[in-house]
Amino acid sequence: MHFWDKYGNVAQLLFIKPDDALLEAMVRFWDPTYRHFTFNEVDMMPTIKEYSNLFHYDFRDPLRIY
Template identity: 70%
Template sequence: MCFRDKYGNVAQLLFVKMNDTLLKALVHFWDPTYRCFMFNEMDMVPIIEEYSTLLHHDFKDLLRIYWK
């Protein structure tokens, strides 16, 4: 099986222009232990649509799951 067939065209993410302020905020609130964002005592895990909005990227196949 080809990498692209399994994971899609993830290389497109290299061309997404990031907002520096947004990136600093995401890094500041990310909790690597729980793999989610922590705001005071509340944890938050964005959904694909929210990532799509933050990255200004249209994910074509919303049902595809990306694994490490």
Template identity: 70%
Template sequence: MHFRDNFGDVAQLLFVESDDALLKAMVHFWDPIYRCFTFNEVDMVPTIEQYSALLHYDFRDLLKI
């Protein structure tokens, strides 16, 4: 219960269906030094809403991801 209070119900992410092509593209364009996606010379950081749409997961409490 203490873990769930601090971090929310992240265990539900284990049951999210993943899109292999999307994951490959995300890994290809991820820049670990800047911790964002880089397309040519443009940096892009997804928002919580965009992660929610990509993962098909409803982040109800935006402070607990």
């Protein structure tokens, strides 16, 4: 129950069908050194809201670690 309170229902992420083209693009443009995406010379970092849309998961609780 403590895990559930802290992390919520993260197990539902196991049932999301990944978009292969999206994953390929994310891997191609991800810069692990700086932990952001690099497109040409523009650095981009998705927001929690954008991750929420990509993964179809509601990340509203600010006290939870995602």
